[in-house]
Amino acid sequence: MRLVLVGPPGAGKGTQAQFLAAHYSIPHIATGDIFRANLKAGTPLGIQAKAFMDKGELVPDSVTNEMVRDRLLQDDAVNGFLLDGFPRNVAQAEVLRANLAEKATPLTAVLELSIDNAEIVARLSSRRTCKECGLPTVNTDKCPTCGGDVYQREDDKAEVITRRLEVYEEQTAPIVSFYRSEGLLITVSAIGSVEEITERAISALSRVS
Numbered sequence: 001m002r003l004v005l006v007g008p009p010g011a012g013k014g015t016q017a018q019f020l021a022a023h024y025s026i027p028h029i030a031t032g033d034i035f036r037a038n039l040k041a042g043t044p045l046g047i048q049a050k051a052f053m054d055k056g057e058l059v060p061d062s063v064t065n066e067m068v069r070d071r072l073l074q075d076d077a078v079n080g081f082l083l084d085g086f087p088r089n090v091a092q093a094e095v096l097r098a099n100l101a102e103k104a105t106p107l108t109a110v111l112e113l114s115i116d117n118a119e120i121v122a123r124l125s126s127r128r129t130c131k132e133c134g135l136p137t138v139n140t141d142k143c144p145t146c147g148g149d150v151y152q153r154e155d156d157k158a159e160v161i162t163r164r165l166e167v168y169e170e171q172t173a174p175i176v177s178f179y180r181s182e183g184l185l186i187t188v189s190a191i192g193s194v195e196e197i198t199e200r201a202i203s204a205l206s207r208v209s
């Protein structure tokens, strides 16, 4: 299964990605997580990405495309992968298509999590992220999964959320039409419990894999 997960910030991509990656035994590759790990480690990549991330803007394509290309060459991605947060615009989608075509390993499907803006703002402003394992949680002091301390991501603060949604509409939403015209798009509603949404996704994906 070579899968891309698409949806606005706050649609629950990260959470669903964990379950779907485990279900299909494929690595969960989240570009936002890779940037944040680099930021924490103080690498040149992290330092370069920080200025864009703090404003809710996209990190330049040249940097992001190369990072993903390298990641997809690692051994664990040979038999499939789940990309979360990439591609984020049509140019990245075209680079990904070309990279995969070189290896004759095209995408199996693109899963879109659909949700409206009012629900997103409510979700993101109450979202907290674990400092230790990086998983999202809601308004708690400790991570329910590993017990680590939680924090509010700079880009989950109200003013940055608005900008991230604008960036999604302007730059990322067009990839939905791109993948629809490629015949790869599967859309499921992102409203409901985590388990319900996972079941919906697996059932929709069973028709293509």
Ligand code: AMP
Pocket: 009, 031, 032, 033, 035, 052, 053, 054, 056, 057, 058, 059, 060, 064, 084, 085, 086, 087, 088, 092, 155, 164
């Ligand atoms: P996320 O965790 O997916 O919400 O990503 C957090 C931030 O990382 C985004 O707001 C961007 O600044 C950056 N980022 C993540 N993925 C990409 C991408 N594919 N292209 C450019 N920037 C990205």
